[in-house]
Amino acid sequence: MRRFVPYFKYIKAVRWTLIIGILCGVLEGAASGAGLPLMVKYIFPRVFGDHSVPLTTLQLWEIALWLPFVFTLRGTAGYFNNYLLQLAGGRMLQSIQYDYFQKLQELPLAFFHRMSSGELITRGLADTNQLQNTLRVISNDLIQQPATLLFALGYIAIQAFKDQGVGLVLASLAIVPLCVFPIRYVGKKLVERTHALQSQSGTITDRFTENLAGVKEVRAFGLEQHQNNRFFDLGKVIVRAQMKVAKYEKALTPSIEIISAVGLSVTFVYAYKVHLPLQEFLSIVVALYASYGPIKSLGAVSNELKRGSVSLDRLNAILNEPVTIADPPNPVPVTRLEGDIAFDQVFFTYKEGTPVLNDVTVHIPARTVCALVGPTGAGKTTFANLVPRFYDVMAGKITVDQIDVRAMRMADLRRNIAIVSQDPVLFNDTIYNNLLVGKAEATRDEVLAATRDASAHDFITNMLSNGYDTIVGERGSQLSGGQKQRIAIARAFLRNAPILILDEATSALDSETEAAIQKALKKLMANKTVLIIAHRFSTIRDASMILVFNNGRIIGQGTHPELYHSSTLYKLLYDGQATQSNLSTAQIT
Numbered sequence: 001m002r003r004f005v006p007y008f009k010y011i012k013a014v015r016w017t018l019i020i021g022i023l024c025g026v027l028e029g030a031a032s033g034a035g036l037p038l039m040v041k042y043i044f045p046r047v048f049g050d051h052s053v054p055l056t057t058l059q060l061w062e063i064a065l066w067l068p069f070v071f072t073l074r075g076t077a078g079y080f081n082n083y084l085l086q087l088a089g090g091r092m093l094q095s096i097q098y099d100y101f102q103k104l105q106e107l108p109l110a111f112f113h114r115m116s117s118g119e120l121i122t123r124g125l126a127d128t129n130q131l132q133n134t135l136r137v138i139s140n141d142l143i144q145q146p147a148t149l150l151f152a153l154g155y156i157a158i159q160a161f162k163d164q165g166v167g168l169v170l171a172s173l174a175i176v177p178l179c180v181f182p183i184r185y186v187g188k189k190l191v192e193r194t195h196a197l198q199s200q201s202g203t204i205t206d207r208f209t210e211n212l213a214g215v216k217e218v219r220a221f222g223l224e225q226h227q228n229n230r231f232f233d234l235g236k237v238i239v240r241a242q243m244k245v246a247k248y249e250k251a252l253t254p255s256i257e258i259i260s261a262v263g264l265s266v267t268f269v270y271a272y273k274v275h276l277p278l279q280e281f282l283s284i285v286v287a288l289y290a291s292y293g294p295i296k297s298l299g300a301v302s303n304e305l306k307r308g309s310v311s312l313d314r315l316n317a318i319l320n321e322p323v324t325i326a327d328p329p330n331p332v333p334v335t336r337l338e339g340d341i342a343f344d345q346v347f348f349t350y351k352e353g354t355p356v357l358n359d360v361t362v363h364i365p366a367r368t369v370c371a372l373v374g375p376t377g378a379g380k381t382t383f384a385n386l387v388p389r390f391y392d393v394m395a396g397k398i399t400v401d402q403i404d405v406r407a408m409r410m411a412d413l414r415r416n417i418a419i420v421s422q423d424p425v426l427f428n429d430t431i432y433n434n435l436l437v438g439k440a441e442a443t444r445d446e447v448l449a450a451t452r453d454a455s456a457h458d459f460i461t462n463m464l465s466n467g468y469d470t471i472v473g474e475r476g477s478q479l480s481g482g483q484k485q486r487i488a489i490a491r492a493f494l495r496n497a498p499i500l501i502l503d504e505a506t507s508a509l510d511s512e513t514e515a516a517i518q519k520a521l522k523k524l525m526a527n528k529t530v531l532i533i534a535h536r537f538s539t540i541r542d543a544s545m546i547l548v549f550n551n552g553r554i555i556g557q558g559t560h561p562e563l564y565h566s567s568t569l570y571k572l573l574y575d576g577q578a579t580q581s582n583l584s585t586a587q588i589t
Contacts (some may be wrong), residue, residue, distance in 0.1 A: 007312075008135075010095050011092065011135055017087055020084055021084030021087075025078075027073065027077040088136065092132045092135055093129060096128045097125075097128045100318065100319065103318060104318070106323050107323060110391060116206050118205035119205070122205045127314050127315050131308055131312060134307065134312075207230065327409045332403050333412075334413065337416040338498060338529075339400070340399075340400065340529070341400055342363045342400075344396050344398070345397075346395070346398060348391065355552050357386075358552040359553065360396075360553065371532040371540035371545070372533050372534060373546060374550050374573070383547075387405070392406065415497070417497050417501065420485075420489055420492050420501070421488070424487065426479070426484055426487060428473060430470060431468045434472060434476075435447050435491060435494060436494075437491055438490070438491030447494065453523060454493055454520045455516055456489070459483055459486070472487075489520050492524055500528045501530075502521065504533055537574050545557065546559065546560060556570055
């Protein structure tokens with residue numbers, strides 16, 4: 001229970017809604033635990049007992065209306081109890097999911113390399129739902145159900161003691177402690193089964209997201225049946241895990257009911273032995289029956305706490321994940337940077353023992369167009385990703401305008417950097433709102449100017465039925481590759497940052513589209529420090545500096561003519577690609 005205390009802040013935010021809802025639950029518990037037994041003891045005998053003194057019509061209606069009064073009180077209180085707790089629960093869920101989502105925005109990119117998206121989605125949806133439900137149960141049922149139980153047991157103790165003394169009290173209540181044993185046993189078994197089930201739920205979410213992301217590849221390679229079989233097999237594993245949870249969870253209620261039935265039988269035998277009058281016996285039986293309901297509910301509360309503790313562990317693993325890349329306590333104030341970039345003896349690795357960048361030292365003056373070339377896995381993309389501080393160096397330092405990037409606020413640093421990637425991500429929103437990603441406060445005139453510079457305005461207004469209000473679909477699925485690329489370039493124009501990173505922005509395009517976008521990029525690159533991650537050598541024509549990477553080191557630096565004659569690797573890469581694309585050295589030189 002103590003483990004849930006840090007999460008009580010979510011309860012505090014909705015405390016008045018909860019308090020009113022809980023009071024309604026206590027009222028419902030009183031009506032159930034004491035109202036019905038009192039009716040059996042005092043109301044029924046007046047109707048079905050001695051008729052020597054007849055009831056007046058008014059008295060008869062007063063007695064008859066006791067039943068609808070009790071049930072109206074019980075039903076109304078129960079309704080507001082459920083409604084208000086649902087409202088409080090919904091608000092708690094919103095807050096929990098927001099904090100979880102906010103945490104994901106703070107975590108470094110390295111974290112997402114080791115956690116699958118399906119697992120993160122499951123924790124953000126299923127586990128937050130479970131935690132919200134557990135908090136609601138804690139705040140309500142741990143008050144309402146004990147209240148019902150205490151009212152019922154209090155009535156039993158008082159009435160039994162008045163009628164037959166301690167003996168009947170003990171006979172009536174002796175069986176109640178035995179109900180604790182199945183509750184403890186089931187709760188213990190439930191923890192491990194629930195943990196396995198929730199882990200499997202993340203796996204099936206992974207399978208969904210993986211299939212939807214690769215829908216084209218599945219069709220292209222005829223993998224539909226293969227995917228169906230994999231999903232069916234995983235579904236069988238999920239069902240087995242669910243049944244292991246259900247085996248113990250559903251066993252609790254019948255176990256308590258059997259024990260309760262034994263308790264009623266003991267009371268029945270004792271009542272016969274002491275010649276207990278029918279109305280006293282019935283009122284005690286009704287009270288006993290009313291008490292076993294809360295006992296079952298408290299058993300369910302115990303199970304809920306066990307399930308909640310599993311979700312708590314899974315959420316804590318994310319919420320308590322250290323934020324390794326954060327703003328410094330006293331950041332250096334930064335406005336607009338010039339774009340002078342320097343790496344000083346930089347080491348970086350994703351996995352310990354496998355360096356990706358090894359003792360990299362280089363200076364890229366402001367307004368330099370710098371191309372990064374080398375074989376796959378040489379460290380080019382990592383080099384570029386360290387500049388906006390997507391990752392932190394293991395050793396050495398990176399400076400922009402002689403300021404260590406770790407000394408700036410990340411928002412200030414990244415506001416000075418624009419990125420155009422090979423596969424730009426568009427959000428499922430309008431063209432206009434996707435453009436505002438580049439500069440949220442931009443005016444409409446600024447947006448239109450950016451799209452014209454990116455050669456995007458004409459296709460937006462002439463080819464799309466709703467123009468700038470067109471919804472682009474998930475990841476921009478309603479647009480072609482060239483159209484998405486133009487939107488990404490327009491974002492960069494809108495941002496107008498002094499540092500521009502181009503991650504092979506034209507490699508996936510046809511030659512005609514590439515030519516148009518290269519023209520827009522040339523305009524975008526003017527007076528900026530540009531890092532071009534080059535996989536195709538045709539993209540480095542305008543580079544004033546080329547860095548050659550191999551095995552995490554910079555093994556060559558210079559212009560194309562210089563490197564072509566001085567770097568064996570550069571010449572080998574260039575000639576191999578030039579042969580494939582029928583390019584000659586003269587075309588670049």
